[in-house]
Amino acid sequence: MxxxxxxxxxxxxxxxxxxxxxxxxxxxxxxxAVALLVRAISWPASWPGFLAYLGAGVLAVLAATFGFWAWxxxxxxYLLDHQGLSIRWGPITHFLPMSSITAVTPGKAEMKPRIxxxxxxxxxxxxGEVEGVGPVVFxxxxxxxxxxxxxxxxxxxxxxxxxxxxxxAAEIKRFQSANDSAGPAEAxxxxxxxxxxxxxxxxxxxxxxxxxIAVNVAxxxxxxxxxxxxxxxxxxxxxxxxxxxxxxxxSEILTIPATASVILVVNLLAGLIFEWKERAATYLVLSATxxxxxxxxxxAIVAVVNA
Numbered sequence: 671m672x673x674x675x676x677x678x679x680x681x682x683x684x685x686x687x688x689x690x691x692x693x694x695x696x697x698x699x700x701x702x703a704v705a706l707l708v709r710a711i712s713w714p715a716s717w718p719g720f721l722a723y724l725g726a727g728v729l730a731v732l733a734a735t736f737g738f739w740a741w742x743x744x745x746x747x748y749l750l751d752h753q754g755l756s757i758r759w760g761p762i763t764h765f766l767p768m769s770s771i772t773a774v775t776p777g778k779a780e781m782k783p784r785i786x787x788x789x790x791x792x793x794x795x796x797x798g799e800v801e802g803v804g805p806v807v808f809x810x811x812x813x814x815x816x817x818x819x820x821x822x823x824x825x826x827x828x829x830x831x832x833x834x835x836x837x838x839a840a841e842i843k844r845f846q847s848a849n850d851s852a853g854p855a856e857a858x859x860x861x862x863x864x865x866x867x868x869x870x871x872x873x874x875x876x877x878x879x880x881x882x883i884a885v886n887v888a889x890x891x892x893x894x895x896x897x898x899x900x901x902x903x904x905x906x907x908x909x910x911x912x913x914x915x916x917x918x919x920x921s922e923i924l925t926i927p928a929t930a931s932v933i934l935v936v937n938l939l940a941g942l943i944f945e946w947k948e949r950a951a952t953y954l955v956l957s958a959t960x961x962x963x964x965x966x967x968x969x970a971i972v973a974v975v976n977a
Contacts, residue, residue: 677752678749678751679749679841679845680750681749681833681841682746683746683811683830683831683832685744685746685792686792687792687793687813688790688791688793689740689743689744691790691792691793692736692737692740692790693737693740696733699729699730699732699736700729700730700737703733704726706722706725706729707722709722714898715898715921715924716894716897716898717891717894717895717898720891720894720895739795741760742759742760742761742795745758746758746809748830748838750841750842750845752768752848753767753768754766754767754769754770754771755771755821755842757809759795759809761861761862761864761866762859762860763862764807764858764859765858765860766821766823766857767856768842768845768846770824770856771821771823771842772822773822774819774822774843775819776816776818776835776836777812777815777817777819778815779814779815779816780801781800781815782815783799783800783806783808784798784799785797785808787808791813792811792813793811794810794812794829795809795810798829800827803820803822803827804827805826806820806826806828806829809828810830817831817835818830818835819832819838821842867942867945868945868946868949869942872945872949875945875952878953878957878960879938879941879956881960882934882938882956882963885960885967886931886934888967889926889963889970890927892974893923893927893970897920897924904919904920904923905976906918906976923970926966926970926973927966930963934959937955937956937959938959940955941959
């Protein structure tokens with residue numbers, strides 16, 4: 671759909687197929703997660719129960735991911751004005767000044783793109799290579815190579831899928847001819863909402879957070895795996911949750927991973943806050959989080975051995 675008005679052209683690519691598939695994947699993952707969670711609630715603390723909760727968590731993450739991708743697909747559009755071309759996908763906008771666009775090349779059947787990134791029928795987000803074009807960044811909903819238009823700059827090309835490629839190319843040329851060169855001179859990427867958080871560009875913080883989460887999951891897995899074999903009354907010696915030396919119900923051992931999980935959540939939130947101001951503080955908090963998760967895991971092993 672091509673809309674014009676007040677010196678602005680809005681092109682909305684065909685998004686029905688890509689959005690429908692993403693929504694279907696979101697729905698399936700969410701239903702499976704809820705079904706698995708409902709089933710696991712009645713199970714006793716055990717290794718199968720842990721696997722069920724873990725599976726439900728993984729499915730919930732997949733559902734959130736597919737839901738975000740489906741929403742981003744439905745929001746995709748291309749905006750043209752005298753300053754440049756804006757490519758909007760969810761909370762991210764790529765802006766190309768009109769002066770930076772060197773050519774607009776229509777896609778052909780023999781120009782088979784190789785794309786890495788998000789991709790299913792009717793939805794392609796990522797980077798790739800196209801013979802005769804070179805490196806390409808794709809924001810498209812194409813179902814065939816002929817539906818693509820390659821907007822080329824000196825550095826990279828963008829693979830787009832306007833519903834009327836010829837008219838879209840003509841609009842770019844029209845705005846280029848009317849360009850007064852008063853707009854921005856460089857291509858930019860603008861992120862809104864949660865996409866603007868600096869954590870997405872901080873690999874070290876991501877690795878530390880993922881490592882802490884992985885150790886916490888391993889802690890829960892270990893405790894729940896050995897839980898059925900413990901006596902109904904056990905002796906726990908674990909200072910981080912209190913110096914317990916008297917006989918207690920075996921359910922008390924679940925305090926260890928529960929306490930570790932609370933520390934994990936609080937510190938992850940603190941790390942996200944610190945990331946805006948002081949990256950070193952984020953590394954310190956996340957490193958401490960990982961250390962405490964390892965400490966609780968070792969402590970749980972010792973507690974089980976001495977139980």
